[in-house]
Amino acid sequence: MASHARRGAPLTREEILTTALRLIDAGGVEALTMRRLAAELSVNPMSLYHHVENKTALLEGVCSLVVARLEPPPDDGSAWQDRLRALAHTYRSLARLHPALWSYVQVHPEMIGREDGMWGALCRTLLAAGVPKEDLAATGEALYSFVSGFVTAESRDELGRQRGAEDVDRTFELAVDIIVAGLRRTTG
Amino acid sequence: MASHARRGAPLTREEILTTALRLIDAGGVEALTMRRLAAELSVNPMSLYHHVENKTALLEGVCSLVVARLEPPPDDGSAWQDRLRALAHTYRSLARLHPALWSYVQVHPEMIGREDGMWGALCRTLLAAGVPKEDLAATGEALYSFVSGFVTAESRDELGRQRGAEDVDRTFELAVDIIVAGLRRTTG
DNA sequence: ACCTGAACACCGTTCAAGT
DNA sequence: ACCTGAACACCGTTCAAGT
Numbered sequence: 320m321a322s323h324a325r326r327g328a329p330l331t332r333e334e335i336l337t338t339a340l341r342l343i344d345a346g347g348v349e350a351l352t353m354r355r356l357a358a359e360l361s362v363n364p365m366s367l368y369h370h371v372e373n374k375t376a377l378l379e380g381v382c383s384l385v386v387a388r389l390e391p392p393p394d395d396g397s398a399w400q401d402r403l404r405a406l407a408h409t410y411r412s413l414a415r416l417h418p419a420l421w422s423y424v425q426v427h428p429e430m431i432g433r434e435d436g437m438w439g440a441l442c443r444t445l446l447a448a449g450v451p452k453e454d455l456a457a458t459g460e461a462l463y464s465f466v467s468g469f470v471t472a473e474s475r476d477e478l479g480r481q482r483g484a485e486d487v488d489r490t491f492e493l494a495v496d497i498i499v500a501g502l503r504r505t506t507g
Numbered sequence: 508m509a510s511h512a513r514r515g516a517p518l519t520r521e522e523i524l525t526t527a528l529r530l531i532d533a534g535g536v537e538a539l540t541m542r543r544l545a546a547e548l549s550v551n552p553m554s555l556y557h558h559v560e561n562k563t564a565l566l567e568g569v570c571s572l573v574v575a576r577l578e579p580p581p582d583d584g585s586a587w588q589d590r591l592r593a594l595a596h597t598y599r600s601l602a603r604l605h606p607a608l609w610s611y612v613q614v615h616p617e618m619i620g621r622e623d624g625m626w627g628a629l630c631r632t633l634l635a636a637g638v639p640k641e642d643l644a645a646t647g648e649a650l651y652s653f654v655s656g657f658v659t660a661e662s663r664d665e666l667g668r669q670r671g672a673e674d675v676d677r678t679f680e681l682a683v684d685i686i687v688a689g690l691r692r693t694t695g
Numbered sequence: 696a697c698c699t700g701a702a703c704a705c706c707g708t709t710c711a712a713g714t
Numbered sequence: 715a716c717c718t719g720a721a722c723a724c725c726g727t728t729c730a731a732g733t
Contacts, residue, residue: 329697353726363699365727374726422614425656428663454681461657461682468613468656469649475616493642494649501689517716541707551718553708562707699732706725713718 330362332370336380340420343381347419351378378423382430385420389413391440399448400499403462406441407495411470418474425471438463448502462498469494518550520558524568528608531569535607539566566611570618573608577601579628587636588687594629595654595683602655606662613659626651636690650686657682 338359342351353374357364371377392405414421424430441459450458473487526547530539541562545552559565580593602609612618629647638646661675 352724354724365700366698368727369697425659426610426614426663428660457678457681458685460660460678461685464657464660465653465682465685466656468654468659469652471613471656472616472648472652475614490645490648493645494653497646497649497653497689498685499689500691501685501687503688540705542705553719554717556708557716697733699730701729701731703728704726707723709722710720711718712720714716 330360330366330370332380334360335367335370335377336384339377339381340384340417343420343423344417348378348423353377378427379430381420382424385413385417386424386431386434389434389437391436394440394443399444400503402440402444402447403499403502404495406437406444407466407491407498410437410466411473411491414467414470414474422471422474425467445502450502458502462502465494465498518548518554518558520568522548523555523558523565524572527565527569528572528605531608531611532605536566536611541565566615567618569608570612573601573605574612574619574622577622577625579624582628582631587632588691590628590632590635591650591687591690592683594625594632595679595686598625598654599658599661599679602658602662610659610662613655633690638690646690650690653682653686 335356339351339356342356342359353367354364356377357367360367367377371380389410392409394402397405438459441462442455445455445458445462446452469491473491476487523544527539527544530544530547541555542552544565545555548555555565559568577598580597582590585593626647629650630643633643633646633650634640657679661679664675
């Protein structure tokens with residue numbers, strides 16, 4: 320009985336990735352194990368290697384899966400301040416859906432390409448804010464790391480001791496306010 | 508021959524921690540292994556457990572070792588803007604000495620207590636900047652996560668493809684400028 | 696083409712035994 | 715008190731064999 324002992328349809332890469340993501344969401348990245356994942360799928364550990372090159376490739380697949388959902392909100396012609404706030408909120412919303420994976424991504428950015436949608440939208444917004452072209456990349460990187468740093472701190476906080484939900488939201492608003500105000504002032 | 512087969516003096520906790528830090532600096536946190544550490548010390552892996560409860564405790568020890576070196580510069584009476592810049596630079600300097608450990612700490616903040624020296628200095632500076640008392644904690648956390656997020660992004664960048672040293676320095680200055688300007692504006 | 700079992704080189708850690 | 719070897723329950727991964 321070597322051919323699919325597992326009940327139901329044959330194993331698929333899609334199924335592997337979504338199950339891996341579920342394991343990560345439930346127990347952190349360290350809870351994702353080739354052997355545990357196989358058990359979760361009722362399959363021999365070695366079967367996974369027919370759909371995924373190795374564990375690194377598996378993690379990359381999971382990261383792409385999530386990053387693909389990171390799309391900038393459509394650009395209504397609103398002021399750059401509001402646009403910036405909207406981008407930050409979009410980023411934060413997705414990060415909060417998968418906090419463990421997101422922390423992992425921040426330390427292992429090679430797992431994802433530059434998520435072009437968000438990065439492009441950010442740059443356009445910064446230009447609208449009057450950031451000079453030669454400062455564009457540096458400014459974008461600074462803001463990007465600000466937001467991702469804040470969100471990481473936030474999710475690790477949530478795993479730890481609790482705080483009121485309205486409390487963290489307020490802190491996030493304050494953080495975004497500082498960024499917006501800082502940009503306004505910096506660009507004259 | 509059960510008693511210290513190892514040449515020289517008996518094993519010490521200090522020696523264990525500094526060697527562990529060296530391994531982490533050289534190869535990342537995932538390169539730190541009880542067995543490899545023991546080999547590095549020319550000692551049986553099990554001997555480590557007489558000085559350190561387990562691997563988690565070992566990592567905590569290494570983190571404390573590094574965090575202990577994080578001291579705010581003495582408070583000359585300079586303007587809060589300069590003081591804020593100085594604090595950011597101090598933080599960044601230490602982080603760049605141990606980038607791998609620092610990334611790890613950001614994801615596992617339970618490894619360190621709130622490093623009271625820096626946090627206290629930050630709060631005093633924010634008060635001097637006119638941040639209202641009820642916003643103090645939120646503002647401090649925001650700035651703290653901004654700087655740590657930026658520094659993490661920076662160190663992962665350094666491990667990857669190179670950039671000019673003066674280029675990253677300039678980006679850091681720009682980042683700090685945004686924060687300072689944002690604070691100034693926010694607090695009226 | 697897809698799956699599997701046995702095997703290898705690693706982990707962290709326990710425990711009983713050595714001096 | 716400090717160290718050690720054997721052992722256990724895990725890892726990721728290779729490889730030859732099954733259908």
